[in-house]
Structure formats: C-alpha cells, structure tokens
Amino acid sequence: MSSQSNSPSQKIWRKFKKNKLAFSGMVFILLMMLMGIAGYLITPDQTPYANSMHLQLSNKKPGRSFEFLIISRNPKVEQVGVFEKMLYGQEANFKVIPITAYRKVGKTVFAREYIGDDEQSEEAEYPLVSGKNVYRQTFWLGTDMYGRDLLSRLILGIRVSLSVGLMAVLISLFIGISSGAIAGYFGGKVDAGISWLMNVIWSLPSLLLVIAISFALGKGFWQIFIAVGLSTWVDVARLVRGQVLALKEVEFVEAAKALGFSTPRIIIKHILPNIAGPILVVASANFASAIILESGLSFLGFGAQPPMPSWGGMIKEHYGYIIMDAAYLAVLPGVAIMLTVYAFNLLAIGLRDAFDVKSQNVTV
Template sequence: MILAILGYLITPDRTRYCNTQLPEIAFLNPLSKACFAKNYLQPFESSVDAITGIQHYERPVLVENESPAKSCHLFILGTDRFGRDLLSRLIIGTRYTLLIAFFAVLFAVIIGVTLGSLSGYFGGRTDRAINFAIGVFWSLPSILFAFVIVLAAGKNIGALFVSIGITIWADMAKLVRGLVMVQKECNYVRSATALGFSPSRILFIEILPNISGPILVQASSNFALAILLESGLSFMGLGLQPPIPTLGNIMQDQYTQAFNGQIIQSLIPAIVLVLLILSFQIVANTVRDRIDVKLSRD
C-alpha cells in the first residue's frame, strides 16, 4: 500500500500509466534483464563552396574502437504481452484501485452514518422506511447491482465509486442505527435533551463521537470489500479502461495469457490483490481489538 501511495516516485517506468511498450521483450520472466543499445542517428553534414556555389554532403567518420552506449534494465516481475514493466503497472494499478475504494467507502460512510443515525434516533416511520431501504439493498447481489449502475452511468471513476458505495452503505447504516439506539438511552443524551439541545447537535456532536470506534472498524472492513468489488468490475471490463491500469484489468490481461504458458505472470496480480484485501481485514480486526474493552481484557 505504501508503494502504491508513492506511485511514480519509485516505479521503474515513469511514463503516464506506465505504458511504455517494447514488444521485443514481451513475456519476460521475473528477474529478467534486458539491455538496449542507444542508436545515435548522425545526419549528413552539408557545406556550400563559396566560389562555385556547389553544395557538398559529408558523413561523419566513425572512430574505429568506438562502442555504442547501452543501458540495461532489470524487470523484477517481468513484462506483459506488450513488453510493459509489470511491477510499474502493478504499483500504479494498486494506486487507482485504492483511490476508487477510498472514495467508495467515504461515500458509503456518509450515507450509512446519516441514515443510520436518523433511523436510530427518531424511530417510528423514519426507522421503518430506512429499515425497508436497507432490506432492499441487502437483498440485491452487490456485484450485479454495481454492474447495472456502471453500465448506466459509464466507465469512469465517479460512476465506479458511486456504484460501489451504494452497494455497501447498508451495513454501515444498520450498525450505526443499533449504536444510536443504545446511546440515546444513556444519561448524557437525556441530559442534553433536557437542556434543550437540538436533535442535530445531540446526534452529530454528542452521540457520533462516542460511536466512532465501531464506525472506523466497519469502514476498514468495507475497504476490503470495495477493493474486491472494484477488481471484479475491472476484471469484467467495466472498470477504468486501458491504458489506465487497475488490479482488475491487469489480472484480466494476464489471465488470458495463462493459457499460453505464462503462469507466473498471471498469478502475480492475483497474489497482490489477496494480500491487499487480507491487510485491510487485519487492520480492521486490530482496530476492533484495541477499541473493544471487553475483547482487550480477555
């Protein structure tokens, strides 16, 4: 994740989207080294005779022992079918995947916290209406629902994070609803109500800071789900379009080459995706253990 944040500062290929294509070195195995000779084109030199006005063309003479300069590059993870550095594309692809997942989770947190707070605090018809909406979204398959939204809105970053955020907000809303229902029975909320504080102040200034821990844990867990959904959409060709790299479209491109014997290159993006999702699950569990007093005592 740190490598993805640094991005172009550490990638061997620093062109836009790491899209330097060298078909001559396609399908290189990991830790392969390729050397390139620099071709200096020396044009003809011309001069004009001042007396006759005739133009003479001369070619520079090459030194006998002169050796052409060359540069060598190490491809740590090999190259793809277009000869592009796989390590560079994975770093930038992870960066785009994390960017989409971050905005999707932020979108889901805003919707989930707002609706969950209103449902838990006011109850009654508001609670029933929001619970009905949560039930409807829970009944829809996440990947198929996001699939439909992307097809309708277009294959761009905005449509991606909105479609993913809409599919995962219900979990956050259900969690916040339960927490608010518990907190509003506490003495500090009753005291704030007796003092005449407005419901918006009680909700967003008094209650929400006291339930921020579980919200953070749920957001970390949703981050892993957002990464998985984005990769799934990109794998099906509904994410960001080439040459922009993401983990999903890199995996899809390498998957098609697995049948041609390029097994190692096809496994590398899948391993990166699994490790990325696993890392956020570990972060979520660690944060939960630190926040939950009962678990930490056990």
C-alpha cells in the same frame, strides 16, 4: 503523566499493538500507501501509466535484462518537476529499440534489433544521437503481453485500489452514518422507510448492484468511486441505526435534550463519538470489500480503463496464461489483491479487539 499514559486512546493503541497480526497488517497497508504516493518516482518505467510497449519483449521471464538503443530524441518534450512527475509520470523524450549487439562507426551506429531469443536480425544503420546512446534495463517481475514492465504497473495499480477503497469508504460512511443516525434517532415511519430501503439494497448481490450503477454512470475511474460507495453503505447504516437506538435513551442524551440542544448537535456531538469504534471497524472491513469490488469491475471491463493499470484489469489481460508457462502474469496481481485485502481484514479484527466491540453487532 499517569493520567496521560492511561488515556483511552493510549489504552486502545496498546491493545492494538499486542495483536501482532493486526499490527503487521497496518504496517503493510502503510507501506502500500507510501509506494502508491511515491508512484512514478520508484517505478522502473516512469512514462504515464507505465505504458512503454516493446512487443518483441512480450511475456519475458522475471529478472531478464535487455539493452536498448536510443535511435532518436524529441526536444519538444518538456521535463516536468518532481511533484508533477510523481503524480503523472514523465513522457519519454526519446525512441528506443531493444538490441542484441551494436557497434559505432563515426556518427553512425550499426545494431541488431532483438526479435526473439532464437532469432537474429540483420544489422541495421542508425544515426548516432547526442548523449547516452545505449542503456540496459532489468525487468524484475518480467514483462506483460505487450512488453510493458510488470513491476511498474503493479506499483501504479496500488493507487487505483487504495484510492477507490478510500473514496468508496468515505461515501459509504457519509450515507450510512447519516441514514442510520436519522433512522435510529427518530424511529417510527422514518425508521421504517429507511430500514425498508436498507433491506432492499442488502438483498441485492454487491457486484450486480455495482455493475447496474456502473451501467447508469458509465465506464471510468471516477464512476467506480460512486458505484462502490453506493453499494457498501448499508453495513454502516445498519450498525449506526442499532447503536443510536441503544444510546438515544441513556442519561447524557436525555440531559442534552433537557438543556434544549438541537437534534443535529445531540447526534453529532453526543451520540456519534460514542460509537466511533464500531464504525472504524466496519469502515476497515468495507475498505477490503471495496478493493475486491473494484478488482471485479476492472476484470469485467467496467472499472479503470486501459491503459490505466489496475490489478483486476491485469488479471483479465493475462488469465489465459495460467495454463501456460507464464502464470505469474495473472498470479502476481492476484497475490497483490489477496495480501491487501488480508491486511485490511487483519486491521479490522485488531480494531475490533482494541475497541472491545466483540459483543456488539459488528462483523468482519
């Protein structure tokens, strides 16, 4: 029991838990992941991309409630299962209008359509459809400029930011660890060539590099993964190169060479496991950088394309409202970006302290 309680992994976990800020950052990230995975199951608007528009309800304040009248149903719309609904949403099988008042007369509904807070429309006649005719919906965070539910789009935006961050980090780790390990282990001209490439990429501003790659690959969601990943691998490569240079001359590596182990085995099984801590720290910091880059790309129009909800795209659509009485339309997605990036930075700092890599070439 004592050997298990004093294992290196448990010591690292205990040190990490002592850092309250880092632990709270990890809890926040896990909560965001759960919300992103649940997706449409917890959004008020469960249509694909939460794209139900009601132009009469544009820019409504948080907490407003409205009644909706179902004026027609489409029986051809297929009801999907829970798993498919969680991933892709459920297409609405009815058409609705916001109303201020209604009354039923036989098989007819007379209703006044909502056209504004200070205006009242004429009473119109609609057929009485089967099932529930009227329901009330509360927009807890208000509506955007197109009358879409802001809370639903913020929740779905979690998927974009976290998925781009994850895939970009995986791409950057693959390229960075491979190139850094090769440069550090073999040295000489190989090291000089890879180091020259790293210095060239390092000298370019990340956002400009991502935009250039996006121009080459085209606009789109999947292209962001590659563009952001190709712009963040240098940090990993520089770290791995320095660590491999320091470790390739130690006794256990020399022993592995003497036993005739192959170069890939020495690097993968003997060197890389000993630098996993610093790599995790840099990966956490790169996750935050990837989220910022994705938001910047979406703001500039190179990222996730409408109607896919993206935090950067939501800021782009509503930044003009900052000087008006609806600043929350741009502030809320901005706060979501800020809190998520801050949580990953706290996680990186906690990992750095837990793995005790303060004295090594690791920055967050």
